[in-house]
Amino acid sequence: MSHDHDHDHSELSDVELRVRALETLLTDKGYIDPPALDALIETYETKVGPKNGAMVVAKAWTDPEYHARLMSDATAAIAELGFVGRQGEHMVAVENTPGTHNMVVCTLCSCYPWTVLGLPPVWYKSAPYRSRAVRDPRGVLSEFGVTLSDETEIKVWDSTAEVRYLVVPQRPAGTEGWDEAQLAALVSRDSMIGTGLALAPSERESAA
């Protein structure tokens, strides 16, 4: 698939032209319907994202029975909140404790729990994270500003099959009596991948 270059192209403009030509061609062939592409993009821009996962985590923090269901059958428990479908067909929730930290990666591609976190950030799909997460998770975490005690066990989950992992971070101190909506605001995307921790109440105030 060579491209003849008679003048300088940035990679961006080259790939931009390529994608545009591809869409035109596939439309002309009748293989795709462009409004369906718009609907696909719209779904992940507006409907699916880490707010979904944050609701799951906040509910697990406040509702012991829901927590038990999430830990025993995450797919069904997450479906209770209406989050179902593509890249969330087989969900497993893994929980951080004072002595254990979980972190999720896909070393082979970009597997990620779309139903609860939306589409993965660029760093999750890129070589630096994918190469190091399984070998040097503490070094990776330090780049995210997270330092764990040397005594903390680190469990790294490499998503090699269609099972998708959601990390349930530890509930921050000082949130006793908070409701689900307040708690959900503390649950960052990274805390559910395991490259971050849930925000402390003070961090939330300074972020707001």
Added chain:
Amino acid sequence: MNGAQDLGGQMGFGPIELEENEPNFHAKWEERAFALTLAMGATGTWNIDTSRFARESLPPPVYLSSSYYKIWTLGLENLLVNHGLVSEEELRTGVSVTPAKPLNRVVKADEVAGILAKGGPVDRPQQQPARFKVGDRIRTKRMNPEHHTRLPRYARDTPGTIETVHGVHVFPDTNSRKLGEQPTWLYGVVFKGTDIWGDDSDPKLTVRLDLWEPYLDLA
């Protein structure tokens, strides 16, 4: 295959580049590349394992120097050509000169929500009992297939322990080659960091992978 996609444990890629408040897409073409890939996937002409193999079959210098949606674009182009849906010439010009091939389905906008909600579960009814049970000590195979596989190099020929029996799932190694789903038992396997990386490993590290029965032998 031992392609550029098999990144676990490789070195020299530098720091992780973080972006505050990162958008889903960094350019319009990324949105279109994403949606084109999903829409063509939904035609049922190939499966998710075939499309992963198309991406990891890109030459390593191309794979490693391309952004992720560029990898998707190049992978999609290869799938389209390999399945006879478009020609190289048509890709280059963007102009259709050969008749379209009939597809199983063409996704319409009002079908998108239903298709995404349905997803593509890969669990299948069990046909034979599981060979391993929780707690069994196993060793992953030493293997270097040229076809698609989901046992990364860093975890080959390595002792581990069965932690979870997930059930019977579609086997990517055959499904990617259109040799059928051949559903097979899938296990959650835990490995000690030191068994994978040696004495230099973080002593508190364990790594878990989901692995199919044909990748494993009893230790």
